[in-house]
Amino acid sequence: SVDVTLNTSITTTVLNSVTYVTDNNAQLIGNNFNTFLKMLTTELTHQNPMSPMDTQEFTSQLVQFSEVEQLMNMSGNIRQSLQAQQFAAGALYVVATPIGNLADLSLRALKVLGSIDAVAAEDTRHTGALLDRLGLRAPLIACHEHNEREAAQQVIARLAAGERVAYVSDAGTPGISDPGARLVDAVRAAGLPAVPIPGASAAISALSVAGFDEPSFHFAGFLSPKQQARADAITLLAPLRATLVFYEAPHRIVDTVRALADGLGGERRLVIARELTKLHEQVHACALGAAVAWLEADANRQRGEFVLVVQGCAQTAPDDAELDRVLAPLGRELPLKQAVTLAVEICGAARNTVYARALALKQAGEAGA
Numbered sequence: 001s002v003d004v005t006l007n008t009s010i011t012t013t014v015l016n017s018v019t020y021v022t023d024n025n026a027q028l029i030g031n032n033f034n035t036f037l038k039m040l041t042t043e044l045t046h047q048n049p050m051s052p053m054d055t056q057e058f059t060s061q062l063v064q065f066s067e068v069e070q071l072m073n074m075s076g077n078i079r080q081s082l083q084a085q086q087f088a089a090g091a092l093y094v095v096a097t098p099i100g101n102l103a104d105l106s107l108r109a110l111k112v113l114g115s116i117d118a119v120a121a122e123d124t125r126h127t128g129a130l131l132d133r134l135g136l137r138a139p140l141i142a143c144h145e146h147n148e149r150e151a152a153q154q155v156i157a158r159l160a161a162g163e164r165v166a167y168v169s170d171a172g173t174p175g176i177s178d179p180g181a182r183l184v185d186a187v188r189a190a191g192l193p194a195v196p197i198p199g200a201s202a203a204i205s206a207l208s209v210a211g212f213d214e215p216s217f218h219f220a221g222f223l224s225p226k227q228q229a230r231a232d233a234i235t236l237l238a239p240l241r242a243t244l245v246f247y248e249a250p251h252r253i254v255d256t257v258r259a260l261a262d263g264l265g266g267e268r269r270l271v272i273a274r275e276l277t278k279l280h281e282q283v284h285a286c287a288l289g290a291a292v293a294w295l296e297a298d299a300n301r302q303r304g305e306f307v308l309v310v311q312g313c314a315q316t317a318p319d320d321a322e323l324d325r326v327l328a329p330l331g332r333e334l335p336l337k338q339a340v341t342l343a344v345e346i347c348g349a350a351r352n353t354v355y356a357r358a359l360a361l362k363q364a365g366e367a368g369a
């Protein structure tokens, strides 16, 4: 047992950490646990009572210590891989952060954020709070939509001096409907590298549970809040044979879904991905035409953050007469394969359908000759 006579929050942290260490790996009761106890004793005897600053520092050390222990408990391969990570100096690390669930921060992101000299952040308060939760500290540089180019010069000066700098947006992957692209562009133009540290992104998370078997997707981000501009954008997207992915805010979700149903037709499949990775996560699949009624049936369904995934334009079965009209002249002038390739492009039809039709035409021609 450990005799702890400090304030309650420290006591709780200490006891939680002790419990954690003992619960999670019996081996820690050996060497590592002794080290842990020694550290505790030193901290407790030398700094009693602690100032609020010391308390914070001590708690942060404990958090870091339990993280180190956690890492030590990991299977050998992950541990070795993490230990082997090298983060070159003079580089910008573009780090994805969780979109709601802190545990989605990658181990590599954790390691890089603990190794860098400064963090450029879309919102320094937000990122400061994230670093606090991770028990990390680093100087913060504000770098948002309105000062990205100027902030880039500060970052470049640090990189040129051999520092490592991370860029973090408020949530998810920087540069995806978030600042970051201008900073990366300026850093590269200065002859310095930008290194991705991948992780969560709401668009990719939603796509992964959409269940649409389509080979490509088009990320459209946020549609314009202006009615006409939004309708025009939807008209341009309508013929794409790719899954469409949109971001939307709660106060516009109903209007946007209605506009999508108007512009794309109510039959297309839609997946509404709400509050992904969070407590109230919800993924609902329905026809586009049924979505407004579903959203309006319960006010809670309109709360939180949204990704909309809409089925792409279906390949229409080509009209035989139209196919023949295109294939006949092409077939006269070109080898079958080339004629088919061009007809696929012109008619926008599936290759095997066009091929079958071209073959039938060729055989009919040969039989007639």
Ligand code: SAM
Residues within 6 Å of the ligand: 099, 100, 169, 171, 172, 173, 174, 175, 176, 177, 178, 200, 201, 202, 203, 246, 247, 248, 249, 273, 274, 275, 276, 277, 278, 305, 306, 307
């Ligand atoms: N860079 C971020 C990414 O990689 O996903 C996106 C940032 S963008 C400013 C914020 C939008 O992403 C939200 O309005 C919402 O449409 C979507 N989003 C972010 N987190 C989400 C979540 N947990 N669930 C659903 N959508 C989310």
